[in-house]
Amino acid sequence: MRRTAPVANAVGLLAGYALDRLLGDPRRWHPVAGFGQAAGALERRLYRPDRTAGAAFTALAVGGPVLLGAFAAAATRRRPVSRAVLVAAGTWTVLGGRTLRHEATVMGGALRDADLPAARRRLGHLCGRDPSTLGESELARATVESVAENTSDAVVAPLVWGAVAGLPGLLGYRAANTLDAMVGHRSARYARFGTPAARLDDLLNLVPSRLTGLLTIAVAPVANGDRERAWRVWRRDRNDHPSPNAGQCEAAMAGALGVRLGGRNVYFGRSEVRPFLGDGPRPEARHLKRAARISGAVGLAALGLAAAYPLTVGRLAAAVGRRGLKAAVGQRGQVTAVGRRRLNGVGRRGLGAAVAGQGSGR
Numbered sequence: 001m002r003r004t005a006p007v008a009n010a011v012g013l014l015a016g017y018a019l020d021r022l023l024g025d026p027r028r029w030h031p032v033a034g035f036g037q038a039a040g041a042l043e044r045r046l047y048r049p050d051r052t053a054g055a056a057f058t059a060l061a062v063g064g065p066v067l068l069g070a071f072a073a074a075a076t077r078r079r080p081v082s083r084a085v086l087v088a089a090g091t092w093t094v095l096g097g098r099t100l101r102h103e104a105t106v107m108g109g110a111l112r113d114a115d116l117p118a119a120r121r122r123l124g125h126l127c128g129r130d131p132s133t134l135g136e137s138e139l140a141r142a143t144v145e146s147v148a149e150n151t152s153d154a155v156v157a158p159l160v161w162g163a164v165a166g167l168p169g170l171l172g173y174r175a176a177n178t179l180d181a182m183v184g185h186r187s188a189r190y191a192r193f194g195t196p197a198a199r200l201d202d203l204l205n206l207v208p209s210r211l212t213g214l215l216t217i218a219v220a221p222v223a224n225g226d227r228e229r230a231w232r233v234w235r236r237d238r239n240d241h242p243s244p245n246a247g248q249c250e251a252a253m254a255g256a257l258g259v260r261l262g263g264r265n266v267y268f269g270r271s272e273v274r275p276f277l278g279d280g281p282r283p284e285a286r287h288l289k290r291a292a293r294i295s296g297a298v299g300l301a302a303l304g305l306a307a308a309y310p311l312t313v314g315r316l317a318a319a320v321g322r323r324g325l326k327a328a329v330g331q332r333g334q335v336t337a338v339g340r341r342r343l344n345g346v347g348r349r350g351l352g353a354a355v356a357g358q359g360s361g362r
Helices: 004-023 031-046 051-075 080-094 097-112 116-123 136-183 195-204 206-223 227-237 246-257 285-311 313-361
Strands: 261-267 270-277
Touching: 004 080, 004 097, 004 136, 004 285, 031 051, 031 080, 031 136, 051 080, 051 136, 051 195, 080 136, 097 116, 097 136, 097 285, 116 136, 136 195, 136 206, 136 246, 136 261, 136 285, 195 206, 206 227, 206 246, 206 285, 227 246, 227 270, 246 261, 246 270, 246 285
Parallel strands: none
Antiparallel strands: 261 270
């Protein structure tokens, strides 16, 4: 079983990615949408404007899917085919690569046709900015930034956590990321309640976002990008973004495309001014197809790493963990045996002393 479980996880990740690549998100009865509705109902019961309530909400909403995944993994411990099927289904459910690239392509077509009303209506599929006053350049910038960030959130991060933790990792990551989208944004209602969900999402994306940036640099030539420029911009600008993770992806994408991202973002009821990332002109419609191509290449590279992990590093880590556990148990057993011998010796000596004492007393 120790050999078949990693293989089943790797096969499931490959199959789930293939399903997303071919079919995209389910159009009806999407499990993530169902989870969002359940989380919304839980929020209405637990909401209070403080972080303690937010932490309880986050723990329950994320802990449920993690426990479900752990139960399913345990139930298929000796059934590798069933395990692979479940991992494939979970991977397909949590990935969003095809849909992300499709939205970028549709937006690019609308901008090339100078159909700003259609492009503004479409922006809501990618991000939460107010599109009512945005022109071509700002719509293109919003799309490039969303493609860069969501390549990590919707592709690389799920694959990373699926590789590291199997079904519990896949479901738990998607739950945390969904909560961040629901309550993690800055607003009067969620300023404190949403903080635990936002911090958990930041933590889970620390490694995937940086991996996304590095993979974006590596695959930049697939969209006629410059690796050296992408590397330079990524190193220089990645930490200027207010998010600890989004800047990693956006800076690399800006360098790969040779454009400048960042600036003033207008949301419904608030605005933010973010530092510029990259050099060159503002994005245009022609850059969106290239961004989608880079996103697809990053996803394939991440898939290769994720599928290899359970069979290589993951198996080695498990073996080292088992060996360390056995050594610890053995050492504890030795210590316990020595303690028992010493205790028995002390007991015998004490008994002898007591008998001698009694004899001398008489």
